[in-house]
Amino acid sequence: xxxxxxxxxxxxxxxxxxxxxxxxxxxxxxxxxxxxxxxxxxxxxxxxxxxxxxxxxxxxxxxxxxxxxxxxxxxxxxxxxxxxxxxxxxxxxxxxxxxxxxxxxxxxxxxxxxxxxxxxxxxxxxxxxxxx
Amino acid sequence: xxxxxxxxxxxxxxxxxxxxxxxxxxxxxxxxxxxxxxxxxxxxxxxxxxxxxxxxxxxxxxxxxxxxxxxxxxxxxxxxxxxxxxxxxxxxxxxxxxxxxxxxxxxxxxxxxxxxxxxxxxxxxxxxxxxxxxxxxxxxxxxxxxxxxxxxxxxxxxxxxxxxxxxxxxxxxxxxxxxxxxxxxxxxxxxxxxxxxxxxxxxxxxx
Numbered sequence: 621x622x623x624x625x626x627x628x629x630x631x632x633x634x635x636x637x638x639x640x641x642x643x644x645x646x647x648x649x650x651x652x653x654x655x656x657x658x659x660x661x662x663x664x665x666x667x668x669x670x671x672x673x674x675x676x677x678x679x680x681x682x683x684x685x686x687x688x689x690x691x692x693x694x695x696x697x698x699x700x701x702x703x704x705x706x707x708x709x710x711x712x713x714x715x716x717x718x719x720x721x722x723x724x725x726x727x728x729x730x731x732x733x734x735x736x737x738x739x740x741x742x743x744x745x746x747x748x749x750x751x752x
Numbered sequence: 753x754x755x756x757x758x759x760x761x762x763x764x765x766x767x768x769x770x771x772x773x774x775x776x777x778x779x780x781x782x783x784x785x786x787x788x789x790x791x792x793x794x795x796x797x798x799x800x801x802x803x804x805x806x807x808x809x810x811x812x813x814x815x816x817x818x819x820x821x822x823x824x825x826x827x828x829x830x831x832x833x834x835x836x837x838x839x840x841x842x843x844x845x846x847x848x849x850x851x852x853x854x855x856x857x858x859x860x861x862x863x864x865x866x867x868x869x870x871x872x873x874x875x876x877x878x879x880x881x882x883x884x885x886x887x888x889x890x891x892x893x894x895x896x897x898x899x900x901x902x903x904x905x906x907x908x909x910x911x912x913x914x915x916x917x918x919x920x921x922x923x924x925x926x927x928x929x930x931x932x933x934x935x936x937x938x939x940x941x942x943x944x945x946x947x948x949x950x951x952x953x954x955x956x957x958x959x
Contacts, residue, residue: 628929630899632875633883635791635801643787650783650809651776657816662774 765825772819783812786829789910790836792900796892797840799884807843811836833910837892882932889913890925897922 636642761781762770770778787808794807815822815832822831883891892911896902897918904922908915 625923625926627898628894628926628933630879630895632872633795633879633895633899634788635805637876638872646787646791646805646809647780647783650787650812651780653809653813654779654783654816655776657813658771658774658776658779660774661772661816661819665773 763826764828768819768822768825768828771816779816782815782828786832787812788900789829789833789896789902792895793833793836793892793911794840796895797837797888798843799880799891803843803847804840807840808836811839814839827909829906829910830912834912878933879929882929885932886925886928887921890921890928893918893921894925894929898926 631637635646762778764782764785767778767782767785771782790808790811791804794811795801795804798804798807811832815835818835822828824831883894886894889911893907896907896911897904902910904915904918907913908918911918
């Protein structure tokens with residue numbers, strides 16, 4: 621078999637050889653005949669798209685509902701993590717209160733005590749080194 | 753993506769998907785891409801221009817109807833060519849039943865035309881007469897290769913046969929055509945191949 625043989629000129633069999641507009645007409649006729657089928661396919665596409673969304677929704681909606689329910693439960697309950705996080709602050713507050721209770725306010729600072737007030741002013745003056 | 757696809761835009765698979773959704777432009781591109789090949793294959797089976805035209809057009813409509821059955825959309829061309837062949841063979845059977853004998857091969861219009869068309873008409877008549885002497889598959893292969901400029905590989909893929917078989921059919925088809933077309937005093941006359949730009953087939957062996 622000779623692989624370098626020349627081809628046969630069959631161009632005269634091309635319908636466009638004697639009719640340049642042949643293929644354009646072929647195209648147009650084919651598409652005209654195909655139009656109802658294409659329209660039918662377009663119409664079928666819309667419900668198909670809807671079905672796709674529904675099937676997608678069927679899968680996603682329960683998962684979303686489950687997630688929302690779980691989040692609600694978390695919000696309503698006292699999460700142990702929150703207690704742990706607030707523990708240091710609570711302890712500090714307790715320590716301060718306990719210290720105040722232990723030391724107590726000096727008697728001369730008691731409310732309504734005139735002596736206490738004079739003593740307080742004198743104490744401040746002493747602290748300032750008598751420069752007032 | 754083939755060279756054809758690169759030149760024309762979207763690959764077959766994308767066009768098939770879009771056409772499935774009724775996109776007219778996508779289907780139009782598929783028709784544009786394969787109309788000549790469809791005609792050639794149909795002509796190879798039917799041998800008559802009008803029948804080949806009908807079969808090719810019908811094949812496009814059948815393909816559109818059954819587009820959902822094309823599972824491997826990247827191989828649309830092969831799938832579609834099978835439809836073309838089947839439609840063409842159905843037409844042959846239908847006509848044979850109606851007429852009661854095989855169809856004569858009669859390619860091209862026989863309408864009388866102006867003088868300059870007369871030569872073309874005569875050449876067409878001679879080619880038609882020569883092509884009828886070939887087997888159906890030889891006609892398909894030689895028409896796709898020498899009229900449409902398809903490569904061996906493309907024909908092999910789309911007619912679903914080994915590449916070597918395509919080469920063999922092409923070789924014997926050409927040899928037979930040369931014998932039939934050569935005048936008695938020019939036994940080895942070769943017709944220049946304008947469609948395939950005189951490219952020796954050996955160059956295709958790499959493809």
